[in-house]
Amino acid sequence: MFLKFATGAIAAGTAALWLTTAAAHSIEAAPSQAVQAAFDIIETTIVTKGETAVFTTRVRGEAGKDKPDATGKFEGSSVYAYVWPTSLNSGEIGFDKDQGIVALAVTFHPDFDDAAFGAKNRHIWHPHWVVLAEDKACGAGLKVIDIPEGTKPKVPETWPGVPLLIDSPEYPTTFKGETVDVEIPLSLIGGIKGASFDGVTAGLKVNGNLHAPLLCVSNVFKVASGNLSLPGKVMAAD
Template structure:
């Protein structure tokens, strides 16, 4: 199970303080002054509305306010992210089957671009699908799955050409006060209407040596459920 694979790596004091409860479709979390306000999750949900799935996270402060400092180079640079880990299989977002934990992530990184087709996105918050797996070499215990040199894996059309399991689709992403929302056409992602999910805020870092693991989860700011148990259930939004 996903929980067994990563609980040890995420069992920090901050997570133990995260008292949570699930109401209907959302995961609600107690506010924590120990977490930076813009990353202190108070509610996470995924709902479907017509032909759209809406991924939403609400925080204690202003969503998207805080961004990593630019370093001027790719190696060792940082990424901040609002993340929705899900029960989706990696094949449902365009990769091979059973590659790891499929998560939607809204990220900001000022030192590099990873948009599809060579586009520019280093100065805006933008969405990705990522596939995560456990790696004790990473400070947060997880990494984005590396693509071994010399291999030709199955990847989605909007894969940005970097040697990790990441996709760069152009989904509508809106920051509004304390909330970040991402809207995805339901028909593009098989299984989303019956998926389970969680919410995470985190910092990631590019390996300074540019070797695997290339992109580590270096710091987990908060997990909505407290234990990455994916207790949220996708349901239709109420009118």
């Protein structure tokens, strides 16, 4: 699933180098002038530090500088994201087991709010857990999984109430120069130790007709590994 998605979505010329040894903490990628600097991944890392897991992506430019233009309406609006696809099971983040590809995403979308408990988050970069699956109806072949009308799947406490497998936890998220960091207590994602991961920057779009698939990955800017093979391994920081 990962390889099929990557093959159809990575733009030509987005060359990357990656570390695949079991001892490697990070995935390193060669810079590409074909990719917007704020989304041109240079390195992606997930490490554990004490009782915290730290997700970090470093880019060629200023992380978080570029944001999608507001459209004034929800339908057809855009989302920009820094994403860490992982080998975690959806059951480990509060959904039913074996639902799809679990990823942490730091997103910005100026046209709607999707924070937990009705809070506002449309004007800030903020984290989500998302569960992804293939869908040929999407521009990049991947979507956030829809919740069919009339069904009641298991969802986390901080699920924002939208018909998607998406969670809106308030994890500390920091942009500083070329890096974006997210810190998550290990008590909330115990399965992260030893997990595999990758790094992606992408654009998503809300379906203009508000039908499933509701939220598509419409454009992949860069994949850290070059082939979405999840070569990174979560280990303790040196």
